[in-house]
Amino acid sequence: MKQLVTFERICLVGHIVATAFGLAGLVLVLPHPEFILNLPGFGQKAFQWSMAGGGVVYIILGAVAIAIYASRLFGLRRALSFAIPAIVLSASSELIGTSTGFPFGHYQYLSGLGYKIAGLVPFTIPLSWFYMGFTCWILARAGLSAIAAAPWLQKIGGIALGALLLTAWDFVLDPAMSQTPFPFWEFQEAGAFFGMPYRNLSGWLGTGALFMGVATVLWQKTEITLKRAQLNLPLAVYLVNFAFGAVITLTMLDSRFWIPTVLSICLGVLPAFGLWWIARHRHASQTPLSEDEIMETNSASATTVAPVEMVAK
Template sequence: MRQLVIFERVYLIGHIVSMVFGLVGILLIIPNAELILSLSEVGQTAMQWSMAGGGVAYMILGALAVFLYAKRTLGLGRALCFFIPAVSISLTSELLGTSTGFPFGGYSYLSGLGYKIAGLVPFTIPLSWFYVGFVSYLLARVGLEVDQKPSLLRHVGAIALGALLLTSWDFVLDPAMSQTSLPFWYWHQPGAFFGMPYQNFAGWMGTGSVFMTAAALLWRNNPIKLERSQLNIPLIVYLANFGFATVMSLAAGFSIPIVLGVLLGVAPAVALWLRSPSFSTAVAVEATTKEVPVTSVNVAFK
């Protein structure tokens, strides 16, 4: 278990460092190519690596960190029960989107995010759906106490809120990543929301809701019992990726997407983390549940 935690932390740190390198390369080096000449040999090598594989690295490292976290806290079975639907359903949506325009609108990926599946979708894209989708849904599920007070309303609320957190990240990321000096995808017909069609958000909400529903059904016989401190990694991953998108949008001059993302993504994510049970609450609940069968046995003996 200790080795698992070490690898998880290494991948998480690498994920964040890769995002920082990516920001430096996209926002500073590319617009000012002469800066490369002023760097040391090590600095030039680092920037070349950043440009060649930084986007691929940060998504792979993010997926590895979150998968190891899921395996450590929930077990391998539940980790796979989220990973497989998230990757397969999001990839299906992306392949449909890039070939037919449904459900996101017409768009195409450019280079910079790795090998393209069927020549359309970089293999890293489903990985990003997985790791941001997982932390979004877990924050919503634990924060709404779905497994402590299970009900259909709480399950639906967690799926809807998890999909909203996921989509709010895209509010901020998509306009900047498609219009930066080194764009990673482009819209065939730019939409009304800072270049994005509103249909894109419906596609994100729908895709996220579908794979989160699939995971919820697969988890139905395995309740999740996590306390607030165990949600630190999901919150860090969500905020780090939101921070990356925020810097990109600020550099592009987009402020409204950031405000919407904070209101609909960051604020709810932090609130859900704060609502999650603390250690003392979790212990109290567990102690209460353990007292019930003891009382029942005493009554039976009488």
């Protein structure tokens, strides 16, 4: 268990570092080509590699960190019962979207995010749907559990709130990735919502709600009661990915993009903080489990997952 926690932390730190490095490259270095030309040969090659593969690395590290986190707290079977629907359904949605324009609008992926499935969708994109989707869903479910909401409300509300948090992230992600001088995808139709078609947002809501709904059915007898310390990693992942899109959007696009950024904060960042905070308020008086109890809980075949405490705080 300690080895898993250590590796999870390494992946999280790597995810954050890779995100920060990519952000610096896009915001500070690429707009100033004279800086790149003044680098020694090795430096130029390293920068070229980082720009070509940095996006792949940060997404993979984020996905691995969340996969370990989910497996450690809820068991491998439950982790897979979220990951598989999220990856398969989001990949299907993206493949249909890039082929037909439904449900996101007409768009296409450019280079920089790795090998493309069927020549259309980078393999990293379904991984990002998985790790950000789980992050949003688990924050929503844990927060609703903390306020002692009815079981049906935890499930339905978890889907709705989780999909909203996920879509709120896209308010800063899509402008940053499609409208800056160094895009990773592009829309092939004029979008009324800050360059994005409105159906892109409904596509995000629908896709997120779809795989979160499938996971909710598969987890139907699983009680998700987590303490604040156990939500530190999902909150950190959400905030890091929000910051990545927000910094690019605000520094590389015009002032009108403050509007989707503020919407992202109001509909995503603030609710995520609130859900994290509520979990501590509700479960602060509970006695932490020992490491042996945690391992026993995670490996048990019972249908209900008891509240567990992270080994490393």
